[in-house]
Amino acid sequence: MTVETKINLKELASKPEKFAPGHRLCAGCAEGIIVRQVLSAIDEPVVVATATGCLEIATSMYPNTAWRVPWIHNAFENAATTAAGVEAAYKALVRKGKIQDRNVKFLVFGGDGATYDIGLQWISGAFERGHRIVYICLNNEAYMNTGIQRSSATPLGAHTTTSPAGEVIPGKIQWRKPITEIMAAHNIPYVAQASPSHWRDLMIKVRKAVAADGPAFINIFSDCNRGWRHDTATTIEVSRLAVETCYWPLFEVENGVWKLNYKPREKKPVEEWLKAQGRFRHLFQPKFRHLIDEIQAKVDQEWEKLLERCGEKQ
Amino acid sequence: MAKQIVKALDGAKAVAEAMRQIEPDVVAAYPITPQTEIVQTFSQFVADGLVNTEFIPVESEHAAMSACIGASAAGARVMTATAANGLALMWETLYIAASLRLPIVMSVVNRALSAPLNIHCDHSDSMGARDAGWIQIFAENPQEAYDNTIQAIRIAEHPDILLPVMSMQDGFITGHGVERVEVLEDKAVKEFVGEYKALYSLLDIDQPKTFGAWAFYDYYFEFKRQQTEALSKVPQVVREIGKEYGELSGRYYDLFSAYELDDAEVAIVVLASTAGTARVVVRKLRQEGIKVGLLKPRLYRPFPGKELVEALKHVKVIGVMDRSIAFGSIEGCGPLFLDLCASFYTYGNGKGPQIVDYIFGLGGRDILPEQIEGMVKELLRIAETGKVPYRVGYLGLRE
C-alpha cells in the first residue's frame, strides 16, 4: 500500500483538533499524546470505538466529551466488535443508498487489558471476519484505570497491585504475551508496533493501517507514570528508552512481510529502562537481581527472533 | 386487508421469513439450539441474494449483541436471535442496548438454562433478562411468532419508545412445530415497518456525537428515570400497533388475550404455547358447565399489571402457570406469579382473588391437558372452601 509518508508539522498544527483539551487524563499520560498523533495522521472521516479503561473514563464524562469525532463506548471487552457492527452498518447503509460513501474509517482504542486479556476473542473474531477496522492497543502494561493491576502485557518483575513485590515474590512472575505476533498470525493486511517517542513512525503506521484492505492492528507503547512510577515529565524519555533497549522494538508486518522500522545504533542494556521506573525498584535488591538478567535474556531472545523474521540477520 | 399466503412453517422458519421481509440492514447472530434454524435460514437468504442485509456471523452471542449495539448506534435497523446460554452470555450487553435506547429486535426461542444442560423449552432464559430494560413479548404459536416479529420492529422504533424488543416463542414446541401460518406479501410488510431513520447516528460525520458516555451520581439516576418512563409508554404503543397490524392482516393483537374469562370463577394465567393446551381444557370444562377462563399475557415487559387486574379482578381463584422459577422468591414461586401478586397489591384496592402458582414444564417436561384439568379442579376446591393447600405447586413432577 502506498500512503503519504511526508508529515509536515506546520500543516498538522493548522488542522482542526479532533481530540479536545480539558479531558481528565493524568499529567504526562501517554494515551492523550498517542490519540492526538493517531487522529492527526488520518485525513479521512473517522468513527472511534473505545473499550472501558483510562482513555474512555477520562474523555467521556457526561455531560462533557473530548471527542470531536463520532465516538462510542460499549463495554470493556467488545470494542472491536462494536466497531465491526458500525462498519457493517456503514456498508449496508451505503449499499442501500441511505447514506453517502465518504470513505469513513473505523478506529478502535483499547488498553492492554482490553486487548491482551478480556477482549482477545472479540478482536480475533473481528479480524477473522475481515472487518475494515483499525485496532489500536494503548499498551500501558497493566489495568491502570482500576488501579494498576497485572495484565498479560505486564512484564516479568513488574510490581502491580495484583502482582505486588513482596518479601518472597518479586512482582509479576511471568513474561508478557506476544500479542503483536498473535495478531500477525491472523494474517491480516497490517500489524505494527509503535511508540509515541517515534511519532513520525507511529503516524506513518496509522496511515498504512487505515489504508489497509482489511483489519489492521497497532500495538502502541503507552507510558503510564502513575503505574510505572516515574516523573510526569519523562514520559517520552522512558518510552524512547524502551525502544533503544529493544524492549519495545518498532516493526511492522505488511501483508505478511516483517520489517524492522528502527534499529538502535547501540542496543542499550534493559537495566537502563528498568532503572527509570519505580515499578522495578525491588529488582535492584541483591536477592531479586537475577531477574534483571532474566528480563535481559527475554529481551535478547525476542530481539534476535525479530531480527531473523525481518531478514536483518544475513 | 392485505393479501396473504398460507404456508406450513415452524416457528423458527416463520421468524426467519418475517426477517426476510423486514430485510434489516444488519443481522449479527450466533447459533444455539433451538434458535439455530433462524440463523441458518436467514444466512441462506443472504447467500441467495434475497435480502440486502449485512450478516455478521459472530464468534459468540456476547459478540452478536456487541455488534448489534454498534450497528444500531450507527443508525441501522438491526436484528438478532438467540436462546438460553446465548442470552445469558449477552447479559452485560442486554443492559447496554436498552440503556443506550437502541431499537434492536431479538428473537428468543425459549430454552432452559444450564445446569444440567438441557436444550428444551422453559422460560428461565428470558425471565432471567426480564429486568434488563427490554420489551418482552411472548408468542403462542408460529403465527404469533411471525406477527410479533413484524410488530416488534415498529414498537422498538416508535419515537416515544426507542427500546429493544425480545420476541419469544417456545423452543421446539413452537420453534420446531410446523403449523399453518398466514404470511403477508413482502410489500405489505415493507410498508408496515417502513424506513428506519435514527434520531441520532454515529455515522453523522458532520455532527459528531458521543455514545456510551459514563455518568456518576450526578446524572446516572436521571438516565434511569427516562428509561423507565419510556417503558411506561409501551403498552399504549403495543396496542396501537397491534390494532394497525390487525387492520392489515385480520389478526388483531393486544397486551393479552382472554378466553371465556368474563363470567369465570377460576382462571388460568399462562404464557406462550401452553395457553393453547389450556384453551382446550377450558373448552372441555366449559362444556361440563365449569366456569373457568384463560388469560394469556402477550406483553410481559413492561408488565401490564393494571390491565391484568382489571381483567381478572372478578374471579375467585387464579392458577398461574410458571415455566421457570424465580429462585429464592417467596415459596420458590415463578416470575409471572410474583408480577401478578404485586399487580393485585398495587391496583386491586385491597381486594383480589386467591392466587396459586403452578411450576411446570421445566427443561421441556411435557404438560398434559389432564394435568391442567387437575389444576382447575383444585382451583375450584379452593374457590369453594376458601382453603389454599399450598401457594406454589408443581405439575408433572416426580416427587
Ligand SMILES: Cc1ncc(C[n+]2csc(CCOP(=O)(O)OP(=O)(O)O)c2C)c(N)n1
Ligand atoms: C467485564 C468487566 N470486567 C472488569 C471491568 C473493570 N475494569 C474497567 S477498566 C479495567 C482495566 C482497564 O485496563 P486496560 O484495558 O489495560 O486499560 P487502561 O485503563 O490501563 O488504559 C477493568 C478491569 C469492567 N469494566 N468490565
